[in-house]
Amino acid sequence: MEVPRVAVSVDLVILTVRESHLSALVWRRHAGPHRGLWALPGGFIRLEEDLPATAARVLSERAGLPDAPVHLEQLRTYGYPDRDPRQRVVSVAYLGLAPDLPAPDQPQMSWQPVGGLTELAFDHHHILQDGVERARAKLEYTSLGAAFCRDEFTVAELRRVYEIVWDTRLDPRNFHRKVTGAQRFLVETGSMSSSGGRPAQLYRRGDADLLHPPMLRPRTRSAGAVAPEIPDGPAAVVADASLLVGANRTPVA
């Protein structure tokens, strides 16, 4: 039996918090399909290369962040046949969380607030949305918020990360108690930061991954996220929305 072979790429959703906006690393296409639109950095896997290795290479060579402390994790895989009009490409997306970095080495790369990225090449808007939602969800029950901060940071800086990513306000006092009380989330450095008011204690990331109990984001807004229509197969319910996201229940035949 003939086994179809397709191109496999890795696309990156690199998020950071800068200038009060959650922003993603994108580049402007100057050729090919979707010319003139923003696109996520990506690249094809090599034959002897693992997927995480491809992601690291794309981050370094294509995105222009060779030595940046970016937390990378697999997001999900997109394989709709016509997502690239030139050829079939199955793309494994990785999510990266980065602190507010200096400009990338690649000059065509730029940070753009995710709110303004409404039209992207291919299905990159969908991928970006999934990445943003994953990031929002992970702040709830992991210590990954600190991945958006520099090596040393204050509780207030961490809180602003949460506020910007979740687009909500958090009580500074309760937030402080929560994150400093969580086991192994933050480690005091001993030094202080001064900026306007009383100097604040500086912290580094602890070695905890999970935040228990979780810090649930306010869910006052009713479900606005509309799940994309999925052409379902024989009888199975194929819920293709990613972890934690919106309505994905379809009645079974």
Place this chain on the structure above:
Amino acid sequence: MEVPRVAVSVDLVILTVRESHLSALVWRRHAGPHRGLWALPGGFIRLEEDLPATAARVLSERAGLPDAPVHLEQLRTYGYPDRDPRQRVVSVAYLGLAPDLPAPDQPQMSWQPVGGLTELAFDHHHILQDGVERARAKLEYTSLGAAFCRDEFTVAELRRVYEIVWDTRLDPRNFHRKVTGAQRFLVETGSMSSSGGRPAQLYRRGDADLLHPPMLRPRTRSAGAVAPEIPDGPAAVVADASLLVGANRTPVA
């Protein structure tokens, strides 16, 4: 530049709760590499086929569950170069949650308790572990536990699903209050089920996806602690027989 093309497959981790065990659908390899070992059902994508469509097709044709109400969602993608010694295969794994179904159409397929599946072909053990952990996590903050139940079920049946998947004991009274109190998680059917004691209200799945606030699994037990024994369900043979009758109905044309 030459773009490498590789085979892309979809592998399924289909989980169910039967006979007091969390079990996965596997088949015994009779040829090729890892001959004699259990393997997950899988298949290669077709050129014009979406990934969810491939998953549904593999579930139907290869796993032998054509009309089963299986909740399918993408799990993650595995692409280590040597994971298949014959050729490079990038595999997109899907997780499926199924009620206690009649035997699959494919006779070589069988349900095996996940605890006994220590040695699997290729990297399928790793995939299975990821699937089990995803299922465990999703019971905490989604209403997916009901995907392990038949169309109509009692609160006690749902509780046994949680107990078996999490390998822990839950207070029946508090569990009852929690799940019946959650918005749109369960919908009363009006009918009752009788089995030994006072008849229980029957429920169907509601349209809620998220369980808020979540039901966090007990995290107090240390890793080596002896798991509390979970007694077998009531008259498992009878319950399975009635399930068989209900589930064997011919699909409506």
Place this chain on the structure above:
DNA sequence: GCAAAAGTGTTTCCTTTACACCCATGT
């Protein structure tokens, strides 16, 4: 002194937990 931001204390509310107790059926 005053503004601004950091951090603590305290009260209220809500959820979870633990468990006593009653309910409805089969034998």
Place this chain on the structure above:
DNA sequence: ACATGGGTGTAAAGGAAACACTTTTGC
């Protein structure tokens, strides 16, 4: 009657939310 499992009531413990208040800097 009694065993069995279904379901409610209730009080205690713990965390979250709201907010008064103190601390420590810059100007």
